[in-house]
Amino acid sequence: MATLQAHGIHAQLPNSFEGRIFVRPRVADEITYPVAHFATFPLPNQVGDFGSGAVTLMGPSDIFAVLFEYGPESVGTRLFARQGMPRSLGIDDFRPNLLRRGIGGQSGTQWFFTESERPFTFYAVLGSHARRAALVPHVNGLLSNLSLSPQPLAAAPGTVAWN
Amino acid sequence: MVALVIILTVVVLLLTVLVAGLLRSHADILKALHDLGAGVGDPSQEPINLETHNHSHDQERNQRRARNRDRNANGGPISSPIPFTMGSPLPGERNSTSAPTIAGVTPTGDALAIAVSGNDHLTLIAFLSSGCATCAGFWEAFQAPEHLGLPDGIRLVVVTKGPEMEIAGEVQAKAHSRLQVVMSTDAWGDYEVPGSPFFVLVDGSAGRRIGEGVANHFSQVAELVRRAQVDMQAFGVGTRREGGSRSRAFAGGLDGPARESANDQELRAAGILPGDPSLYPSSFEDVFPSDIDVLPPYPEGAGTNPPAQRSTPERRAG
Numbered sequence: 001m002a003t004l005q006a007h008g009i010h011a012q013l014p015n016s017f018e019g020r021i022f023v024r025p026r027v028a029d030e031i032t033y034p035v036a037h038f039a040t041f042p043l044p045n046q047v048g049d050f051g052s053g054a055v056t057l058m059g060p061s062d063i064f065a066v067l068f069e070y071g072p073e074s075v076g077t078r079l080f081a082r083q084g085m086p087r088s089l090g091i092d093d094f095r096p097n098l099l100r101r102g103i104g105g106q107s108g109t110q111w112f113f114t115e116s117e118r119p120f121t122f123y124a125v126l127g128s129h130a131r132r133a134a135l136v137p138h139v140n141g142l143l144s145n146l147s148l149s150p151q152p153l154a155a156a157p158g159t160v161a162w163n
Numbered sequence: 164m165v166a167l168v169i170i171l172t173v174v175v176l177l178l179t180v181l182v183a184g185l186l187r188s189h190a191d192i193l194k195a196l197h198d199l200g201a202g203v204g205d206p207s208q209e210p211i212n213l214e215t216h217n218h219s220h221d222q223e224r225n226q227r228r229a230r231n232r233d234r235n236a237n238g239g240p241i242s243s244p245i246p247f248t249m250g251s252p253l254p255g256e257r258n259s260t261s262a263p264t265i266a267g268v269t270p271t272g273d274a275l276a277i278a279v280s281g282n283d284h285l286t287l288i289a290f291l292s293s294g295c296a297t298c299a300g301f302w303e304a305f306q307a308p309e310h311l312g313l314p315d316g317i318r319l320v321v322v323t324k325g326p327e328m329e330i331a332g333e334v335q336a337k338a339h340s341r342l343q344v345v346m347s348t349d350a351w352g353d354y355e356v357p358g359s360p361f362f363v364l365v366d367g368s369a370g371r372r373i374g375e376g377v378a379n380h381f382s383q384v385a386e387l388v389r390r391a392q393v394d395m396q397a398f399g400v401g402t403r404r405e406g407g408s409r410s411r412a413f414a415g416g417l418d419g420p421a422r423e424s425a426n427d428q429e430l431r432a433a434g435i436l437p438g439d440p441s442l443y444p445s446s447f448e449d450v451f452p453s454d455i456d457v458l459p460p461y462p463e464g465a466g467t468n469p470p471a472q473r474s475t476p477e478r479r480a481g
Contacts, residue, residue, distance in 0.1 A: 002264035020274065022269075
């Protein structure tokens with residue numbers, strides 16, 4: 001089981017999952033926050049925060065999931081009132097009309113929450129709504145292996161250092 | 164005369180004492196060297212009986228240990244074992260063909276994990292370093308991935324050692340923005356990489372390595388990948404061609420007795436039993452019979468017929 005850790009997000013990836021945890025480079029005065037992508041298919045290098053450029057590549061047995069952090073000003077708002085990441089989803093939580101980009105046959109789910117004083121949304125896409133009974137357990141397997149630190153790590157892995 | 168005899172006697176006695184002292188000193192030096200591990204044999208031990216060599220060897224070892232314990236207790240020389248390791252063993256569930264997920268960081272510090280198993284495509288993993296001269300040509304070739312000459316559907320991933328052993332800025336300067344680069348020292352251990360450059364080809368559907376090696380130019384790597392792809396189509400490796408497998412042992416990554424048993428099973432299923440003449444070819448014609456043509460009919464009006472591709476006994480059996 002591969003381990004992925006950066007920016008205060010820690011993931012033990014179930015088999016067949018790959019992932020990426022990154023902070024998008026800033027443009028002008030914007031402030032960017034950590035984003036984590038997880039997928040059971042090869043993730044392209046350039047993927048939108050919520051999967052544009054990736055969800056179109058999904059097969060019927062594939063899963064794509066996003067963990068997206070918002071700014072600290074969102075903490076305490078009603079949208080992020082839920083405390084803690086959902087750890088177990090049901091098949092009824094996935095609906096085709098919850099997709100951010102409607103693609104025939106797929107279905108999705110989205111949850112807003114606060115954990116460790118950090119506001120997040122979790123968004124997941126199933127390659128086939130018809131196969132959700134078989135796919136949702138894999139999403140739950142991923143959720144049960146995600147953890148969030150109160151603060152992003154002080155020194156991100158990969159920071160250039162003198163040898 | 165009497166005086167001369169007395170003087171000679173005294174000189175002889177002095178020389179005797181001197182020689183005895185030198186011999187004693189030499190014996191002490193040899194003993195000390197032996198305790199340090201130099202030399203062969205132990206002068207304080209009884210000679211080895213060749214007939215009972217194994218037993219006496221064990222006794223000698225035990226006596227030496229006991230002697231060392233006594234010396235240590237008396238403040239004498241301490242002999243301590245020298246730690247010797249052969250490298251960290253692979254986890255029990257892995258073997259020399261398994262293809263675990265590659266997890267590490269990108270040169271920009273993001274975390275990245277790439278799953279090379281559990282999918283239906285081939286992944287070419289290039290283990291490179293930023294400093295090796297041979298790798299420079301590959302970094303340059305990867306600037307234009309579309310001109311690499313790789314067959315369609317091959318995923319290319321570059322793996323360098325982790326940021327504790329590579330300078331991330333150097334790697335970033337060499338990597339193209341469209342190139343997936345993972346910095347992971349663990350991956351080098353997982354894939355038993357002897358040095359850079361080194362290439363590994365993974366069949367995602369079978370979840371195992373199907374080729375690995377070194378090359379000086381990427382054209383050589385591309386040719387090896389192309390051949391591997393042809394082999395996969397010919398032997399139906401993995402689940403890509405359901406029902407098309409000619410060798411379940413090869414497809415399943417079996418080895419040793421399990422592979423032999425699976426092959427025997429396939430031969431029996433094809434009606435080839437022990438002693439079958441086809442198992443003992445005696446001529447070139449037995450291996451490549453000229454009366455079998457596996458190529459499709461050549462189109463009319465296309466000139467002379469091409470040379471026939473001959474089938475192998477395995478193809479006939481399958």
